[in-house]
Amino acid sequence: MRKKGANGQESRARLLVVAANEFAKSGYHQTKISTIVSRAGLTQPSFYLYFESKEAIFRELMEKFRSELKGLIEGSRLESGIDEAHVSGRLLGVLTGLFTFLGKDPDLTQIGFFIGNDSVIVKAEMAAMIEQNLKGEQQDGYFDRDSDMHIVAECLVGVIERLTSQQLLTGKRTPEDLARHVVSLFMHGISIYPAK
Known part of the structure; x- marks a missing residue:
């Protein structure tokens, strides 16, 4: 009892x-x-x-991370009708919120995103939810119709994972700074030369 x-x-x-x-x-x-x-x-x-056990407390921590992350991503889809000039700003807000979540409890992030046996599944679920959001946003005309949103989502999760471990959790960069760089990279690329 x-x-x-x-x-x-x-x-x-x-x-x-x-x-x-x-x-x-x-x-x-x-x-x-x-x-x-x-x-x-x-x-x-x-x-x-x-x-009941060490496994039970670990499982509860893992599920807490998973549940909070899922809620955050499910609520992050851009609504239709956003003016084109404001899409980057809205994405900046979404990614800042995500990096803020990942940085607010570094111990929980380590468990849920890196060391838990289910962390691979959590990241796969994250990629699938982001892909679903991106496909809806693509249909709303925010992104190029020829882009493979599965690949974009996988790349985005990889970038978020790496930046979280190497920049955010080490205190080298703020959530806002990381979000700004990611939005710039994904929305504008790194080339100064126009595509041919």
Whole structure:
């Protein structure tokens, strides 16, 4: 039976925060329940009031990341009727929001995007949702009709993944700066020469 009330909720929340940090720092297999409870200032029996196992707490953290990411992407599709001059700005807002989400809880991002067994599936789901959004936006006339939005979505997820690990989580770049570069690259390319 789990404790009820504010103290129980606080203890459970503290376990989740400490566990996320331990998993992100040490990986799943090296993380020990004894370390989690010690850092949380709780006892090992108290851990089992809230979670059945180390796998259960890890799974909950993974699902939290997955669910929040899914909600963010599902709500990011550009609505129809945007003036062409404002499309880049709207995309900048969407990507800034995504990088902000990935940077707000680095431990959870490490678990959900990089070290969890399901992280490959999470990124595949992310690419599929982005592809669906892009295809709708393509039909609305925002993007070239000949572009393969499956490839664009896969490239975008790869760019987001790499920039998150190498620039965002290391503190080298802000979400806004990364979003600006990605929008510029995908909307305008890097060439100064016109296409032939």
